[in-house]
Amino acid sequence: MDAVSAPRPATPPATTAAEPAACPGCGAVLAPPTGRSGADGAAAACRRLFEETTRGLREEAAGDARAAATVALADTAYAAQHPDPDDPAAVHAVVDTLVRRLDDDPNPDPAPHRPTVWQMTTADVAADLDVVGLEALVDTWARTVAEDWSRAARS
Numbered sequence: 492m493d494a495v496s497a498p499r500p501a502t503p504p505a506t507t508a509a510e511p512a513a514c515p516g517c518g519a520v521l522a523p524p525t526g527r528s529g530a531d532g533a534a535a536a537c538r539r540l541f542e543e544t545t546r547g548l549r550e551e552a553a554g555d556a557r558a559a560a561t562v563a564l565a566d567t568a569y570a571a572q573h574p575d576p577d578d579p580a581a582v583h584a585v586v587d588t589l590v591r592r593l594d595d596d597p598n599p600d601p602a603p604h605r606p607t608v609w610q611m612t613t614a615d616v617a618a619d620l621d622v623v624g625l626e627a628l629v630d631t632w633a634r635t636v637a638e639d640w641s642r643a644a645r646s
């Protein structure tokens with residue numbers, strides 16, 4: 492039956508919501524919040540997703556050293572993936588801190604260019620939260636961010 496097996500033409504969604512766009516930092520494709528559009532909106536959506544994902548952990552951090560360490564690692568990984576466009580060189584210190592937090596060898600040669608692809612983003616952390624604990628996810632995410640930077644330095 493052709494009518495069943497033939498691929499249907501893609502119909503644009505009947506909504507006026509802003510188009511999903513790629514975060515200029517990590518490249519995660521996220522729907523911008525109302526009133527924002529494009530990459531700027533995606534960056535705001537990414538930031539919000541990160542804040543929502545880590546909110547519970549932040550609340551625990553005041554009285555829990557382990558939670559505080561995970562928050563610090565998450566903040567550093569996020570900063571390493573989202574360099575300040577007005578001060579792109581500042582990210583090297585962030586990557587250094589990230590590597591130190593992970594107890595890895597410091598990266599002797601900071602990458603001249605930031606990584607273009609990331610193994611994991613905030614969106615992946617948020618997506619896996621149902622199956623994996625946040626602490627383990629943040630650790631894996633931070634390690635992949637450090638790896639991506641170190642690979643960019645070698646390429």
Ligand SMILES: [Zn+2]
Nearest residue numbers: 514516517537
């Ligand atoms: Zn992002």
